[in-house]
Amino acid sequence: MTIALYRIDDRLIHGQVVVGWGQPLDVAFIVLVDDEVRSSDWEQDLYRMGVPAHIEVVFASVDEAAERLPAWEADARVGILLVPDIDTAVGLAGRSNRVKRFNVGGIHHRAGRTERLRFVYLTDEERDKLRRLAASGVEVTAQDVPTARAVPLAEFA
Amino acid sequence: MSEPLRGVIVSHSAVAQALVSAVAAITGIDGVLVPVSNEGCDNDALGERLRQAVAARPAVLFVDLPGGSCLTNSVRYAKQHADIAVVTGVNLAMLLDFVFHRDVPPADAARRAAEAGGKAIRVTAA
Numbered sequence: 262m263t264i265a266l267y268r269i270d271d272r273l274i275h276g277q278v279v280v281g282w283g284q285p286l287d288v289a290f291i292v293l294v295d296d297e298v299r300s301s302d303w304e305q306d307l308y309r310m311g312v313p314a315h316i317e318v319v320f321a322s323v324d325e326a327a328e329r330l331p332a333w334e335a336d337a338r339v340g341i342l343l344v345p346d347i348d349t350a351v352g353l354a355g356r357s358n359r360v361k362r363f364n365v366g367g368i369h370h371r372a373g374r375t376e377r378l379r380f381v382y383l384t385d386e387e388r389d390k391l392r393r394l395a396a397s398g399v400e401v402t403a404q405d406v407p408t409a410r411a412v413p414l415a416e417f418a
Numbered sequence: 419m420s421e422p423l424r425g426v427i428v429s430h431s432a433v434a435q436a437l438v439s440a441v442a443a444i445t446g447i448d449g450v451l452v453p454v455s456n457e458g459c460d461n462d463a464l465g466e467r468l469r470q471a472v473a474a475r476p477a478v479l480f481v482d483l484p485g486g487s488c489l490t491n492s493v494r495y496a497k498q499h500a501d502i503a504v505v506t507g508v509n510l511a512m513l514l515d516f517v518f519h520r521d522v523p524p525a526d527a528a529r530r531a532a533e534a535g536g537k538a539i540r541v542t543a544a
Contacts, residue, residue, distance in 0.1 A: 271460040271461060272456075272460070272461065272486070272487040272490075273490075274485070274486070274490075275485070275486035275487045275490075276430065276483060276485075276486045279485065279486075303497070304490075304494075307489070307490050307493055307494070308485075308490065310484055310485045310489065311483070311484065311485015311486045311489060311490070312485065368460070369458055369459055369460035369463060370458055370459075370460070370463065371460055371462060371463060
């Protein structure tokens with residue numbers, strides 16, 4: 262198998278990821294790509310708490326993720342790769358041509374963002390970054406849970 | 419303790435609000451529990467909701483699941499503030515016990531609540 266889901270989700274590891282996607286995909290490992298979490302032991306402990314023991318959690322910086330992506334993709338197990346925001350997604354895609362798709366799973370409201378979908382809020386700058394990411398050859402869709410439709414980028418940004 | 423504890427229920431969707439309503443309906447005690455939902459929140463927004471709900475008082479944060487955004491943000495908040503304890507697996511039984519036992523330190527109240535909640539989970543005879 263391989264990494265079955267590349268996901269942008271500002272909540273990182275949470276119920277939708279572990280249960281909503283993890284169960285139907287039979288996920289065996291989750292890669293959390295976040296420079297800040299990578300350097301914080303207690304944040305890593307916290308994220309591990311929400312994951313069943315049979316699922317491995319790997320914490321990586323963007324640079325580490327770019328380097329290890331071929332190995333994760335060649336893994337016989339099914340994995341999910343998570344990034345917290347668009348900048349991290351763009352950074353990873355810029356360092357590795359193996360990134361072919363990103364699912365926008367949750368970018369929530371904050372000042373300056375407007376609602377694009379129920380679970381996707383973007384500033385105009387963030388919208389433009391997603392468009393550039395797509396123009397570089399990465400398929401970008403939005404889908405919070407597996408039973409929902411994958412919304413093409415053109416429909417929400 | 420000079421000030422009785424506040425209980426803040428942190429949950430997905432409307433679970434927290436429903437639990438607050440149920441406790442008030444059963445005990446007649448109002449204003450002790452505050453609901454916080456993670457609906458529509460990123461981490462910063464949920465942290466702000468927690469800050470407002472706690473209102474700089476000693477409190478126990480009752481979280482629905484032992485993982486996920488409600489827990490990570492609650493623990494993050496507790497690490498940054500004194501007099502805050504966190505319990506996961508919130509249920510009605512632990513809240514009913516808590517509202518009558520709030521004159522103790524947060525950590526003691528959290529342990530007591532976890533015990534009360536655990537005792538309520540049973541498989542009954544058919």
